[in-house]
Amino acid sequence: MLKGADDSVMEQDSASRHGEMMSWDINDIKLPQHVSQTDWFQEWPDSYVKHIYSSEDKNAQRHHSSWAMRNTNNHNSRILKKSCLGVVVCGNNCSTLDGRKIYLRPAICDKARQKQQRKCCPNCNGPLRLLSCRGHGGYPVTNFWRHEGQFIFFQSKGAHDHPRPETKPEAEARRSIQKAKTAFSPPSLRLKRVQEIESLTGAMPTQEPLPLLLSNPDVHMPPANFRGHLSKSSHEPTLSSCSGQFPYPRTAGEDGGPKEAPTWSRSLPQHILPMTKSGHDPFRSDADPLGDGSYREKSPLTFSGSCLSLPPYPAPQGGLSPMAAVAQPHGQLSLPPGGSEEDRGGGGHQACLSCCNSDVVFNLTHYGDWVQTSLPSGNGSDSPPLWQHKVLPQQVSL
DNA sequence: AATTGCGGGCAGA
């Protein structure tokens, strides 16, 4: 009987907690003031979810999202509204050799986005196309942020009907790579340098993380609510988050994420660059590789990290390195007929070096170098996970 | 150079 009573109490607690967490709307005059537990920051909120973050949460303070969200004027200064810009895809719908799609992050600024769309697909040089978000009744998914006291209320309306774009750090890194590309020596010289380094080390040189976003049908993305089932104490320094799922846990049982992954989640881009540029970001490496605070704007020759590994040299069978896959300037690499894209990896490393865009190759190398070495504690806002290199590439799965 | 937030203004439902 006592147990039954306890269960009843627990159920009531659960129900009240659920109500506390969910029975509000961002437009309510009065939002819950007594929140027993706040949520862990969600990088990829999707569907009609609500979250209550601590006002101490730096990500929440800055209204971050890994979706490309632009500010939208809703004529309400109390509620910040953002709408999704979708994802930039290749107009040729090209795939890399291992079947990945190109999913770039739309620039937030209109001007920058127009400029971005005039550029070419990094994989096939084809035109880029903005795939608009239409997940909210034909309109873009909207996110709402509202600061109330010690809490920051978040509400998402609509389910993204497009793949995830690369994250902001990835996009920034990609831009810096492109800058470096134009600033440095001509491709022929770079290629030579790559080959020289390879001959010395037996491995690709490490330069910049490759932020190019690719989808990999073979990579299973955990459901959107996966993160919600991680307990705060269960954070192993796993590499699973390298797939783009930020390993932030949410209070157990509070996940407001979608119950099912959207259909396109099977081809979600593989977010391979879990670094971010500021200390409040979950993947910021507090161990600045340079130790001088130059984390954000690294020299193209400095080491950085990501979670994507290159296969041991030479490239193993069955998997052209993502870099090599990306590095085909003329689109589909001419390959022996008959092989599937997944089968084209054999010798890809060298094939890449011999025929692909050496700029990209040069930037490819150290995917998988970074590993999460510590995990958030407390509310997660003060102790972001630390990412440090290096991990043997073999330890990192693609 | 790009992001972010704010706010004016317009149009359609």
Added chain:
DNA sequence: TCTGCCCGCAATT
């Protein structure tokens, strides 16, 4: 009145 969207501005990164 609400919503979506365009635009420009200023501060920040």
